[in-house]
Amino acid sequence: MISVNEKGLAIIDEMLDWEEDVKIESKVLENGATIIDCGVNTEGGYDAGMYLSRICLADLAEISYTKVDLDGLAVPAIQVATDHPTIACMASQYAGWRIAVGDYFGMGSGPARALGLKPKELYEKIGYKDDADAAVLVMESDKLPNEEIVEYIAKHCSVEPQNVYIAVAPTSSIAGSVQISARVVETGIHKLESIGFDINTIRSGFGVAPIAPIVGDDTKCMGSTNDCIIYCGETYYTVEHGDEEKLEDFVKKAPSSTSRDFGKPFYTTFKEAGFDFFKVDAGMFAPAKITINDLKSKKSFTSGRINPGILLESFGVKNV
Amino acid sequence: MISVNEKGLAIIDEMLDWEEDVKIESKVLENGATIIDCGVNTEGGYDAGMYLSRICLADLAEISYTKVDLDGLAVPAIQVATDHPTIACMASQYAGWRIAVGDYFGMGSGPARALGLKPKELYEKIGYKDDADAAVLVMESDKLPNEEIVEYIAKHCSVEPQNVYIAVAPTSSIAGSVQISARVVETGIHKLESIGFDINTIRSGFGVAPIAPIVGDDTKCMGSTNDCIIYCGETYYTVEHGDEEKLEDFVKKAPSSTSRDFGKPFYTTFKEAGFDFFKVDAGMFAPAKITINDLKSKKSFTSGRINPGILLESFGVKNV
Amino acid sequence: MISVNEKGLAIIDEMLDWEEDVKIESKVLENGATIIDCGVNTEGGYDAGMYLSRICLADLAEISYTKVDLDGLAVPAIQVATDHPTIACMASQYAGWRIAVGDYFGMGSGPARALGLKPKELYEKIGYKDDADAAVLVMESDKLPNEEIVEYIAKHCSVEPQNVYIAVAPTSSIAGSVQISARVVETGIHKLESIGFDINTIRSGFGVAPIAPIVGDDTKCMGSTNDCIIYCGETYYTVEHGDEEKLEDFVKKAPSSTSRDFGKPFYTTFKEAGFDFFKVDAGMFAPAKITINDLKSKKSFTSGRINPGILLESFGVKNV
Numbered sequence: 018m019i020s021v022n023e024k025g026l027a028i029i030d031e032m033l034d035w036e037e038d039v040k041i042e043s044k045v046l047e048n049g050a051t052i053i054d055c056g057v058n059t060e061g062g063y064d065a066g067m068y069l070s071r072i073c074l075a076d077l078a079e080i081s082y083t084k085v086d087l088d089g090l091a092v093p094a095i096q097v098a099t100d101h102p103t104i105a106c107m108a109s110q111y112a113g114w115r116i117a118v119g120d121y122f123g124m125g126s127g128p129a130r131a132l133g134l135k136p137k138e139l140y141e142k143i144g145y146k147d148d149a150d151a152a153v154l155v156m157e158s159d160k161l162p163n164e165e166i167v168e169y170i171a172k173h174c175s176v177e178p179q180n181v182y183i184a185v186a187p188t189s190s191i192a193g194s195v196q197i198s199a200r201v202v203e204t205g206i207h208k209l210e211s212i213g214f215d216i217n218t219i220r221s222g223f224g225v226a227p228i229a230p231i232v233g234d235d236t237k238c239m240g241s242t243n244d245c246i247i248y249c250g251e252t253y254y255t256v257e258h259g260d261e262e263k264l265e266d267f268v269k270k271a272p273s274s275t276s277r278d279f280g281k282p283f284y285t286t287f288k289e290a291g292f293d294f295f296k297v298d299a300g301m302f303a304p305a306k307i308t309i310n311d312l313k314s315k316k317s318f319t320s321g322r323i324n325p326g327i328l329l330e331s332f333g334v335k336n337v
Numbered sequence: 338m339i340s341v342n343e344k345g346l347a348i349i350d351e352m353l354d355w356e357e358d359v360k361i362e363s364k365v366l367e368n369g370a371t372i373i374d375c376g377v378n379t380e381g382g383y384d385a386g387m388y389l390s391r392i393c394l395a396d397l398a399e400i401s402y403t404k405v406d407l408d409g410l411a412v413p414a415i416q417v418a419t420d421h422p423t424i425a426c427m428a429s430q431y432a433g434w435r436i437a438v439g440d441y442f443g444m445g446s447g448p449a450r451a452l453g454l455k456p457k458e459l460y461e462k463i464g465y466k467d468d469a470d471a472a473v474l475v476m477e478s479d480k481l482p483n484e485e486i487v488e489y490i491a492k493h494c495s496v497e498p499q500n501v502y503i504a505v506a507p508t509s510s511i512a513g514s515v516q517i518s519a520r521v522v523e524t525g526i527h528k529l530e531s532i533g534f535d536i537n538t539i540r541s542g543f544g545v546a547p548i549a550p551i552v553g554d555d556t557k558c559m560g561s562t563n564d565c566i567i568y569c570g571e572t573y574y575t576v577e578h579g580d581e582e583k584l585e586d587f588v589k590k591a592p593s594s595t596s597r598d599f600g601k602p603f604y605t606t607f608k609e610a611g612f613d614f615f616k617v618d619a620g621m622f623a624p625a626k627i628t629i630n631d632l633k634s635k636k637s638f639t640s641g642r643i644n645p646g647i648l649l650e651s652f653g654v655k656n657v
Numbered sequence: 658m659i660s661v662n663e664k665g666l667a668i669i670d671e672m673l674d675w676e677e678d679v680k681i682e683s684k685v686l687e688n689g690a691t692i693i694d695c696g697v698n699t700e701g702g703y704d705a706g707m708y709l710s711r712i713c714l715a716d717l718a719e720i721s722y723t724k725v726d727l728d729g730l731a732v733p734a735i736q737v738a739t740d741h742p743t744i745a746c747m748a749s750q751y752a753g754w755r756i757a758v759g760d761y762f763g764m765g766s767g768p769a770r771a772l773g774l775k776p777k778e779l780y781e782k783i784g785y786k787d788d789a790d791a792a793v794l795v796m797e798s799d800k801l802p803n804e805e806i807v808e809y810i811a812k813h814c815s816v817e818p819q820n821v822y823i824a825v826a827p828t829s830s831i832a833g834s835v836q837i838s839a840r841v842v843e844t845g846i847h848k849l850e851s852i853g854f855d856i857n858t859i860r861s862g863f864g865v866a867p868i869a870p871i872v873g874d875d876t877k878c879m880g881s882t883n884d885c886i887i888y889c890g891e892t893y894y895t896v897e898h899g900d901e902e903k904l905e906d907f908v909k910k911a912p913s914s915t916s917r918d919f920g921k922p923f924y925t926t927f928k929e930a931g932f933d934f935f936k937v938d939a940g941m942f943a944p945a946k947i948t949i950n951d952l953k954s955k956k957s958f959t960s961g962r963i964n965p966g967i968l969l970e971s972f973g974v975k976n977v
Contacts, residue, residue: 571724
C-alpha cells in the first residue's frame with residue numbers, strides 16, 4: 018500500500034533543498050521537529066503553494082499552473098489530475114484535522130491525518146491507514162507551531178516528535194491561495210460523500226480552479242479562496258458505479274449551485290451568518306461544475322455552471 | 338541517429354518502478370518478454386495513458402494535460418508538442434502494425450514498428466530505421482499477448498523474445514482514451530501524407546485534443562476517441578516547404594471537415610457502413626483544424642473548424 | 658544570494674547532453690568558449706526555444722507550453738510563472754546588452770548581464786549582482802559569435818574566455834519566437850519600471866503569450882514576435898506596494914494600449930518610422946493586459962485588453 022507520509026516526506030526533502038528559490042524557511046525545534054514556514058514570516062509564493070499542494074495530495078496527483086479567463090480577466094489557475102482520488106484527496110488532502118491547542122489554531126491537512134486517523138470514520142470508510150514513522154502535516158494558520166503543538170500532533174500520530182514535519186501558510190498568503198485552489202477535486206469528492214455517494218467507486222479526478230488574489234485578512238481570504246472553487250471550480254471524475262439513475266441524481270445534487278447560499282461571494286454569506294460556520298449551508302462547499310463518467314454504465318452526467326461574475330466580485334479587481 | 342526503442346525502453350523502466358502509483362501490472366512471460374497491463378485486468382488510468390503516449394512518441398514530445406471547453410463542459414485534454422514530428426509520430430506512434438495471430442488481435446504502435454518496418458514503404462519514405470536490441474511496443478487490445486504473440490513480434494523485429502516489452506490497454510479504458518487523443522499531431526501528419534504532402538518537410542508539430550470518456554465497448558470507444566481528434570483536435574505545424582500555392586492546397590484538403598462522412602459521430606458512420614472500415618472515408622481521420630507555418634515561404638495557412646456539438650453527441654454527456 | 662549564472666550553467670550542461678534531441682549544435686572556440694547554435698545553422702525548434710527561455714530566466718520561473726485561441730485559431734503559446742520576477746526578468750532575462758563588435762551584432766540577454774552589469778543603473782536599482790566564474794549569455798543574432806566577441810564579453814564580465822557560454826538564435830527562428838514570447842512577464846515589469854514604478858516591490862509574475870510563426874526576415878519577425886506580447890500578452894503580478902491610488906495609476910498606464918502607436922502590427926509602425934527605433938513610442942513595449950494584486954492594500958487593478966485581430970494580421974495566417 019502507498020504510504021502518503023513517505024510520499025510527503027520526499028517532497029519535504031526537496032523543499033529543504035530549495036529554500037531560497039522557494040522563498041521559504043525551515044527550522045528545527047528543540048524536540049527535533051521540522052517546521053517549514055511558507056508564508057507566515059516568509060514571503061513564500063506560488064512555488065511554495067505548489068509544494069504545499071503536492072504534500073497535501075501526497076504527490077499522487079499531477080499539478081500544474083494554467084490560466085483561467087474570468088470574463089476577459091486572465092488569472093493564474095491550478096490544474097489537478099489524479100488516478101488516486103480517494104487516497105490523495107480524502108486520506109491526505111482534506112482539511113479534516115482542526116488543531117486548537119492553547120491559543121494556537123490551525124487547520125491540519127495532508128498525510129499526517131492518515132496516521133492520526135482524523136476523522137476516524139472517514140478512514141474506516143475508505144479502508145486506508147498509513148503506518149509510516151514520520152508524520153507530514155500541512156497547516157493553514159497565521160502562526161508557526163511550537164514544541165507543544167508538535168507533541169500534540171506526534172502523540173496523535175504515534176510518531177516521535179523529531180519525525181514530525183509541518184509546512185505552514187496562512188489563508189491570507191499566495192501559498193495559501195494556491196493550496197486551497199488545489200483542493201478543487203477534493204472538494205467535489207467531499208461534497209459527493211456528504212450526499213451519500215460511495216467515494217470508494219471514484220477512479221480518477223481532474224479539475225481546474227483559479228487562484229485567488231489576496232483580498233484582505235484571513236477571513237476575507239477564506240471567502241475569496243473558497244469562491245474560486247464554488248464559482249469557477251470545474252471537475253471531472255471517472256467512477257465505477259453502475260446505477261445510472263442514482264448517479265444522475267448524485268451529479269445533480271453535487272455542484273455548489275444547489276446550495277441555498279449560492280449566488281453571492283462566500284464572505285457575504287459568512288458575514289450574514291454572523292461569521293458562524295454552522296449557519297452556512299455546507300452544501301456550498303463544492304465545485305461550480307461536476308461531470309462524472311461511469312466506467313460501468315458507460316454513461317456521463319454533468320451539472321452546475323461556472324459564474325465568473327461572482328468570483329470577480331469576490332476578488333474585487335478594479336478595471337482601470 | 339536517435340533510437341526510438343532505446344527511448345521507449347527508458348520509459349518502460351520508469352513504469353516498472355511505479356506500478357502501484359500508475360495502477361498497472363507487469364509480468365514476465367516464460368520466454369522472458371515483459372508485458373505491462375495498463376487496463377486489461379488492471380485499472381490503469383490517466384497516468385498509465387500518459388506513459389503509453391510517451392512510449393508511442395518515443396519520448397520525443399512534450400505531453401501534458403490541459404482542459405478543453407466543449408460548449409461549457411470542461412473535459413480533460415492532452416497537449417502534444419514535438420520537434421521530431423516525423424520520427425515521433427510516423428516512425429513510432431502511428432498505429433501501423435495490425436497484429437492478428439491465432440485468435441489474438443491488437444493494433445501495434447510505438448517504437449518496435451521501426452525495427453519491424455511496419456509498414457516498410459513508410460520507413461523508406463522517411464529514411465528512418467532503428468537497430469536497437471530491444472523492441473518496445475504499445476498494443477491497443479482487450480487481451481494480453483502470450484508467448485506466441487511475442488515470438489511473432491520478436492521475429493519481425495529481429496530481437497530476442499526476452500528483449501520484447503509490450504504495454505497494453507484496451508480502446509475502452511481510460512489509458513486507451515488518453516493514448517488515442519495523444520495521436521492528434523500524428524493524425525494530421527498521416528492525413529497530409531495520404532494527400533501527397535512530403536512529410537519529411539515537417540519540422541515541428543503541436544496539438545490539443547480532448548480525452549474521451551468511456552462510452553461503451555471497444556467499438557463505441559473507438560468512435561468517441563476518434564471523434565476527439567476529428568471534431569475537436571487542433572494542430573499546428575511548421576514545415577520547410579517553399580511552394581506557397583501547393584501548401585495552401587494541402588492545408589485546404591487536410592482537416593476532417595473535407596470528408597464526405599464529416600458531420601456525425603464516427604460510430605454512426607461506422608455503423609451505417611456495416612462496421613466495414615473499407616467503406617468509411619479514410620479522409621475522416623484527420624484533426625478538425627490544421628494550421629501550417631512554412632519556414633521557407635514564411636506563409637501560414639489554416640483550415641477546418643472544431644465542432645464541440647458533435648463531440649458532445651459522441652460523448653453522450655447528459656446535462657442534469 | 659542566488660547566482661543566475663550558476664543556474665544558467667546548469668541548463669547549459671543539460672542542453673549539451675541533448676543536442677540531437679533538441680536539434681542544436683555546440684562548438685568550443687579556440688579560446689575555450691562554448692557556443693550553442695539554436696537556430697543559426699541548425700534547425701533548433703520549440704525545445705531549443707524553451708531552453709533559451711529557461712537560461713534567460715535563470716531557471717527561476719516555471720515555463721510551459723499552452724494553447725491560445727486567436728478568434729478561433731489555435732496557436733502554441735508559452736506560460737511563465739515566477740516568484741523571482743526582479744532577478745529572473747530584470748537581472749537576467751531583459752535584453753539589455755547591445756553587443757556590436759566589428760560587423761557582429763546581437764542583443765545579449767540572460768545571466769551574463771549580471772556580471773557585466775548591463776545596464777549598471779538597473780543593477781544598482783534592484784541591488785543585485787552576480788560574482789560567478791562563468792558567464793552564460795543568450796544572443797538574439799543571425800550570426801554565431803567568434804573569439805573576438807567572446808573576449809569582449811569575457812572582459813566585460815570579468816571571467817576567463819573558456820568560462821563563457823553563449824546560446825544563439827536568430828529572431829527569425831522558432832527558438833527565437835519562443836524565447837521572445839517568454840518575455841511577456843519581463844516586458845510588463847520593464848514597462849512598469851519605465852513609468853516610475855518601484856519594481857523591487859514585485860513579488861511574483863505570471864503571464865501567457867502566443868508564439869509567433871515565422872513571417873519573414875529578422876525585422877518582420879521582430880514585428881510579429883513583439884506583437885505576441887503587445888496584442889495578446891496577458892500578465893498578472895503580485896506586489897507589496899501599499900499606495901492604492903498610485904498603484905491604480907501605474908496599472909492604468911502600463912498596458913500597450915496606452916501607446917500612441919497601438920492599433921496596428923508593430924512592423925507597420927516600425928516601417929512608418931523609417932525603421933528608426935527612436936521614433937517608435939517605447940510605451941508600446943508592454944503586455945496587452947496587466948493585472949496587479951497588492952499584498953499590502955489587498956486591492957487589485959487590471960487594465961488593457963487583448964486584440965487577437967491585430968495579431969492575426971501580423972501573423973498573416975490565411976484561412977483556406
